[in-house]
Amino acid sequence: MARYPRMMPILPRMFAASVARTERVSPSFQRVTIAGADLADFEWLGHDHWFRLFLPATGAPLRLPEVTGRVWWNSYLAIPEAERPHCSNYTVAGYRRTASGGELDIDVVLHWHDGELSGAVAIWAAHAELGNEVGLLDQGLLFDPPADAAEYVLVADETGLPAVRGILRSLPTDATGVALLEVPKSGDVEQLAAPSGVQVRWLPRDGRAGTPGQLALAALSEVSPRPDAYAFSVGESDLATGGRRALHRAGLAKSRITFSGFWKA
Secondary structure (H helix, E strand, O other): OOOOOOOOOOOOOEEEEEEEEEEEEEOOEEEEEEEEHHHHHOOOOOOOOEEEEEEOOOOOOOOOOOOEOOEOHHHHHHOOOOOOOEEEEEEOOEEEEEOOEEEEEEEEEOEEEOOEEEOHHHHHHHHOOOOOEEEEEEEEOOOOOOOOOOOEEEEEOHHHHHHHHHHHHHOOOOOEEEEEEEEOOHHHOOOOOOOOEEEEEEEEOOOOOOOOOHHHHHHHOOOOOOOOOEEEEEEEHHHHHHHHHHHHHOOOOHHHEEEEEEEOO
16 A cells, blocks of 8 residues: 555644543443544544544653654654653544534544453543543545445444444445444444445454454455445454455455554454
C-alpha cells in the first residue's frame, strides 16, 4: 500500500478536545464522547474517517507533537518519555456540530486479560472523567472504492466495527454486497443503518477459542465477489491479510481490495 493513502489530508490538523461523557454501549464497547470549540472545524467525511488519538502520559499534562504537513512522528519521539502522550488509531463513531463547537464519539473495544481490563485506551475509556484532555490528529479515509465498484465486500472484527458501521451508513442507498462482522459477544450485535441490498452478517464468538477474526475469514470463504466489486478487510492482522488473500484467490484484483491490520493477537 502507498505510504500515504490517497484520501489522507495533505495538511492534517491536530484538534484539542476534552471528555464530555462516557457510557458502556454493549458488553465489549465503551463510547467516549469528546467535545470542544476546536471540533467545530472538523470536516467529517463519513465512511471510515479515522484519526490518531493522543492521551496524556500518566501523571503528566497533555503534551502534543508539532505537526508540519504530514510529518509529526519525529516531534512526537522528541517529547521526553515521561511526558510523551499515548497514541492510538481510532475511527469516528459519530460527529455533531454544537452551539459551542463540536462533539465526536469514540467507540473503544474493552479488552480483558485474566479477568482484568487491559490496554491503555480501554482503561482510559472505562475510567474517563468529564474534562479529561485529549488530542486528535485528522487522518481522513482508508475506504477508497473505484468509480465502477458494482458491489461491496466488507469484513471486520470488533476493532473494525466502527469503520464498517460508518461505511454502511455512508454508502449509496442502492448499494449491494455483504458485510461480515465478527464481535466478541452476542450482546455486541446492533441494528445498523445499511442499504437494503447489503447483507449484514453478525458473527459473535461467545467464548469460542481461537484467534479473533477466524469466524469472519471462514464466512468470507463462502463469498464469491464479482470481478468489479470493491472489498474492505480490517481488524486483527491475520484477518486483514488473510481476507485480502482469500478475496484475490476468489478473483478480485488486489487493486480493488483495501486491507489494514489494526492490531496483532
